[in-house]
Amino acid sequence: METKKLTGSEIIIKALQAEGVDTVFGIPGGAVLPLYHELAVASIRHILTRHEQAAAHAAEGYARASGKPGVCIATSGPGATNLVTGIANAYMDSIPIIAITGQVGLAMIGRDSFQEADITGITMPVTKANYLVKSIRDLAATIHEAFYVATTGRPGPVLIDIPKDITTQRAAFHYPPRLRLPGYRSRVEPHALQVAQAAAAIQAAEKPLLFIGGGVITSGAHEEVRQLAEEQDIPVIMSMMGKGAFPETHPLFAGMVGMHGTAAANYAVCETDLIIGVGVRFDDRVTGKIEAFAPRAKIIHIDIDAAEIGKVVPAHIPIVADARQALQALLARLPEKRERPAWRQRIRRWQEEHPLRYDECGLKPQYVIEELYRLTRGRAIISTDVGQHQMWAVQYYPVDRPRAFLSSCGLGTMGFGVPAAMGAAVARPDETVVAITGDGSFQMNIQELATLSHYRIPVKIILLNNGYLGMVRQWQEFFFDRRYAYSELAGNPDFVKVAEAYRLPARLVAAREEVVPALQEALETDGPFLVDILIDREENVFPMVPPGGTLNKMVTGGRQE
Amino acid sequence: MKRTLSVLVENRPGVLTRVAGLFSRRGYNIDSLAVGRTENPSISRMTIVVDGDEQIIEQVCKQLNKLIDVIKLSDITDDPHVGRELMLIKVNAEPAVRGEIMQIVDIFRARIVDIARNSLIIEATGDADKIDALENSLRPFGIREVVRTGKIAMLRGARTKGMEASGDGTGV
Numbered sequence: 001m002e003t004k005k006l007t008g009s010e011i012i013i014k015a016l017q018a019e020g021v022d023t024v025f026g027i028p029g030g031a032v033l034p035l036y037h038e039l040a041v042a043s044i045r046h047i048l049t050r051h052e053q054a055a056a057h058a059a060e061g062y063a064r065a066s067g068k069p070g071v072c073i074a075t076s077g078p079g080a081t082n083l084v085t086g087i088a089n090a091y092m093d094s095i096p097i098i099a100i101t102g103q104v105g106l107a108m109i110g111r112d113s114f115q116e117a118d119i120t121g122i123t124m125p126v127t128k129a130n131y132l133v134k135s136i137r138d139l140a141a142t143i144h145e146a147f148y149v150a151t152t153g154r155p156g157p158v159l160i161d162i163p164k165d166i167t168t169q170r171a172a173f174h175y176p177p178r179l180r181l182p183g184y185r186s187r188v189e190p191h192a193l194q195v196a197q198a199a200a201a202i203q204a205a206e207k208p209l210l211f212i213g214g215g216v217i218t219s220g221a222h223e224e225v226r227q228l229a230e231e232q233d234i235p236v237i238m239s240m241m242g243k244g245a246f247p248e249t250h251p252l253f254a255g256m257v258g259m260h261g262t263a264a265a266n267y268a269v270c271e272t273d274l275i276i277g278v279g280v281r282f283d284d285r286v287t288g289k290i291e292a293f294a295p296r297a298k299i300i301h302i303d304i305d306a307a308e309i310g311k312v313v314p315a316h317i318p319i320v321a322d323a324r325q326a327l328q329a330l331l332a333r334l335p336e337k338r339e340r341p342a343w344r345q346r347i348r349r350w351q352e353e354h355p356l357r358y359d360e361c362g363l364k365p366q367y368v369i370e371e372l373y374r375l376t377r378g379r380a381i382i383s384t385d386v387g388q389h390q391m392w393a394v395q396y397y398p399v400d401r402p403r404a405f406l407s408s409c410g411l412g413t414m415g416f417g418v419p420a421a422m423g424a425a426v427a428r429p430d431e432t433v434v435a436i437t438g439d440g441s442f443q444m445n446i447q448e449l450a451t452l453s454h455y456r457i458p459v460k461i462i463l464l465n466n467g468y469l470g471m472v473r474q475w476q477e478f479f480f481d482r483r484y485a486y487s488e489l490a491g492n493p494d495f496v497k498v499a500e501a502y503r504l505p506a507r508l509v510a511a512r513e514e515v516v517p518a519l520q521e522a523l524e525t526d527g528p529f530l531v532d533i534l535i536d537r538e539e540n541v542f543p544m545v546p547p548g549g550t551l552n553k554m555v556t557g558g559r560q561e
Numbered sequence: 562m563k564r565t566l567s568v569l570v571e572n573r574p575g576v577l578t579r580v581a582g583l584f585s586r587r588g589y590n591i592d593s594l595a596v597g598r599t600e601n602p603s604i605s606r607m608t609i610v611v612d613g614d615e616q617i618i619e620q621v622c623k624q625l626n627k628l629i630d631v632i633k634l635s636d637i638t639d640d641p642h643v644g645r646e647l648m649l650i651k652v653n654a655e656p657a658v659r660g661e662i663m664q665i666v667d668i669f670r671a672r673i674v675d676i677a678r679n680s681l682i683i684e685a686t687g688d689a690d691k692i693d694a695l696e697n698s699l700r701p702f703g704i705r706e707v708v709r710t711g712k713i714a715m716l717r718g719a720r721t722k723g724m725e726a727s728g729d730g731t732g733v
Binding site for chain 1: 570
């Protein structure tokens with residue numbers, strides 16, 4: 001029987017559908033015209049962003065909020081290179097996205113053709129894998145492999161570069177094609193001996209700490225983390241990537257650790273005798289000075305990526321495995337109940353003595369976020385940009401469930417917040433999605449107001465506007481003699497007028513008493529909304545561990561503790 | 562500390578770039594890298610000599626293992642193995658000193674493969690120590706050019722660093 005042959009473009013669409021893709025983000029261009037011709041009549045929803053970078057961030061927001069891979073599409077050359085920051089962002093935070101880029105025709109490759117860029121070469125260091133499809137016969141298998149690699153093991157972005165002529169050639173379509181990945185191992189069972197050692201170490205520990213990160217969310221291990229914490233009476237600290245992996249309102253929660261972490265979490269790290277790191281990579285923003293990090297502690301390090309073990313801190317007991325499987329194995333080996341009242345109380349004392357606090361006069365960003373928390377009852381999906389507002393969001397908006405806090409953690413990409421919120425809102429239409437941003441970050445992808453407006457994507461943008469690149473200014477204040485070199489954003493537009501020009505409702509807030517009514521209006525209005533809040537211009541993020549410093553040497557409100 | 566890594570990779574476009582790029586990106590030092598196809602044309606073997614402390618070597622191996630095109634990696638430094646490299650060396654050779662040079666070539670079991678009026682090309686194979694020693698012995702005559710392949714290596718005895726792989730989608 002003769003199978004009907006499909007064009008490359010049809011194969012791409014069919015393969016995406018077979019992979020369960022319902023939405024893609026992208027911008028058409030010369031090299032992807034045949035693909036878009038088919039996309040226009042396919043059942044897949046296409047969101048037209050106004051910059052390819054935003055398409056990549058939106059795909060990432062979609063993936064983070066839903067747990068499914070996000071897909072973005074761009075044309076060759078500048079379209080593809082515009083994706084790079086978004087791809088790098090997903091790589092640093094281990095988020096599965098698939099980037100499909102058009103490429104010039106096979107015969108034109110390597111000739112510096114119009115809109116040609118070697119995107120597989122460019123993205124090699126920031127993708128988990130990437131492919132240049134050189135034959136229509138490989139197309140379906142490559143797409144299948146890309147989705148498989150992106151979503152298994154330690155997830156990450158995968159790019160598929162497809163020459164234009166391949167999208168118009170024809171081939172038979174069989175799906176899923178056979179996978180052949182002899183060099184790729186995604187499943188690793190926790191080693192029984194290591195698990196036994198870890199269990200013994202937990203039982204022997206007086207002052208253990210569970211340190212959780214993004215890997216807990218990826219593997220869906222939040223219930224196991226909670227069970228381990230509660231049954232063994234172990235306080236929990238998190239990296240920013242771990243936000244939402246353990247309820248922050250839980251009595252065992254001690255806070256985020258690191259540069260802008262809580263005093264309790266940072267003091268606890270300095271005193272603990274056992275760190276159980278789950279799905280974390282001991283980033284420098286977490287550890288501060290490596291030699292002084294957890295000086296008294298044994299370290300159990302659970303990670304699916306063997307290369308993370310021992311990369312930064314030596315692990316006494318490494319467990320290379322999926323976090324959920326490893327924790328289940330560990331739980332099976334531990335007695336049902338254990339109490340550690342002295343250690344718990346010690347951490348409680350630190351929390352009481354050094355709570356997060358701010359000066360209440362004026363219009364403080366922390367107040368805005370606290371009110372946002374109250375009005376949304378802590379149930380919104382929060383997306384942030386990068387800078388001071390990001391840290392205030394982490395500190396003052398506790399999150400109790402996974403996939404409800406989306407932030408650019410590893411790469412620190414300003415411009416991430418609004419497009420990521422867009423992706424999240426598309427993925428989770430039943431949820432309230434709030435983008436907390438700053439005036440610096442917002443302007444790095446401000447064109448996406450058009451996308452929000454066009455599709456009526458109900459993202460509530462809370463703009464904490466201080467007229468500065470605020471975190472840069474804070475560092476200049478602390479470490480560069482208050483010389484505010486080029487960190488003041490003097491040419492800022494009237495953001496309310498900008499929003500209105502895009503036909504988005506917006507409110508300006510210039511006084512404390514206007515905060516709650518404006519937030520209420522934003523939350524109650526259907527569709528997208530912008531609240532431009534003129535916060536105290538020189539408010540700082542505290543506590544702060546100076547870069548490369550020791551975690552118990554925090555600056556809090558200008559005082560050294 | 563120098564370690565010799567024997568790496569089986571899929572013979573796909575870009576695999577060399579991926580491996581080399583990994584070294585430069587993470588700041589590791591490659592001493593030498595030799596690559597060629599194996600008895601199976603879809604698979605190539607790289608012999609990489611890398612310099613670094615224990616922690617760096619461990620990271621190199623783990624990061625290489627993460628590359629999807631890397632099928633299998635073994636550190637064979639401590640296994641009995643035959644390690645060889647090939648050197649071509651062009652050396653000044655006035656007729657008056659040719660006899661002396663030919664003696665050195667004999668001692669090292671090297672070969673003269675080209676001769677011009679005032680120079681010779683010598684071909685030598687051996688382990689790095691021998692190649693270095695030959696190069697040093699010829700230095701007084703004036704070395705014009707040296708080309709070395711970098712080390713290739715094979716385990717002694719019947720053992721092989723086989724093709725068996727444990728990855729996904731094999732035997733499916």
